[in-house]
Amino acid sequence: MPPVHLTTAWDDPATRRAWTKLLIGAALGQILWPAAWLGLLAGYVALSITWTLWLFFVPLAYTFYRAFLQCAYWQGAFRARRLLRQYPWQVYETPESGVGNLPGVRDGCAWLKFPNPEAPDQRVTMVMHSHVRSLWWGGRLGRRARAERKAQVREIWFAGDPRFAAVIAVPAPRHLYVIHQRPSYDPGIPADSQGAGPRALELARRAGVRVPAPDAAGS
Template sequence: METMRHPTGAASAWDDSATRVAWKKLFNFAVAGQILWPAVCVGAFVLMILVGQWSMWIMLPVVVYALYRSFLQRRYIVAAAQARRILQVYPWQTHKSPESGIGQIPGAKLGDVWLAFPNPDRSDDAVRVILHGHAGSAWWRRRLGRGYESEKSAQVAEIWFAGDPRFAGVIAVPGPERLFLLYQLVTPNARADGGRGASPEALELARRAGVRVSA
């Protein structure tokens, strides 16, 4: 896996104007969904009442799905806010064809897609990060971990990463586009870095990026 510092050489990803534009798109999409989905839910419910009982079979699934997305949308807003803090601390790195897979690693469920990035303190140690599932990960999950070349996998032949894979990070395709938040799940009584011996400097960067670390 080939890794290099982003060619702009910016101190942080946030210093790149294109990154700020991409993040604003991510945040605006999340906020728009928080307005749209409750409106769809209420509108479908009202229409179901006005039209009559026969429309229930059509409108009820719409109401249920819109209600589900209304509750889920808060996660998009929180994720966007977390992504911004990470982008303000870490620079972009470019990764050519990073290792990825589906399942078969500790902590991964059947069908979980993961990516591997080098440990910042030990370049020979690959740290795997699971793309925790929700609607926003669908685009990435359809293109990673297949183990064979395809038109879709070619779209992620180069991935930008800002963060520390032992804690959290943001991935994107060149541009950047398709920003997506990655994070490690920390179980009780486990080290925040998964036992990989993060240096004091790495821990301090993670704290500045909003990651809770106990080490």
């Protein structure tokens, strides 16, 4: 049973355990990926044969990329915690979703639509802008996904506000992912109230989302 009766998703012990696994994964990646890169580099230097560069180039490039990417995993984990501490879980059965093929969505980007909290008849599109931890979702939300894969995302747990940011997961919860509108975390884009009322804006602000200042939102 999804813990929809709780005040916030964080009140659910299973949610806290899932987040702890998320954090542990980020910590292990911070250690293992740089270590793998250094090990491969040391192996290449030890061999000192020019042609072996082709054997090491792809693994070296990938491990360096993953080591560089680890800051995004840490960032995602702490953003998830702030959201989970403010919003309760909601459950949506087979929300409209896909990969690309939607105006304003880049090819290859997965997306879902959720009800606007203050206008339930309206649907708000949320796009998985970051590919960090999104491969699992993208492989199940697209039209070409096999039926057994689609079944894994039939029920979506949602904690947040689709106008700003949210944590989505599949039951248990598993595969936590922070999905958000670009202005919510990008300081290069002006914060947008998205038509939200004062209470929704204050809740989003407490969850760490960039929203307009109270005077700007009310003007």
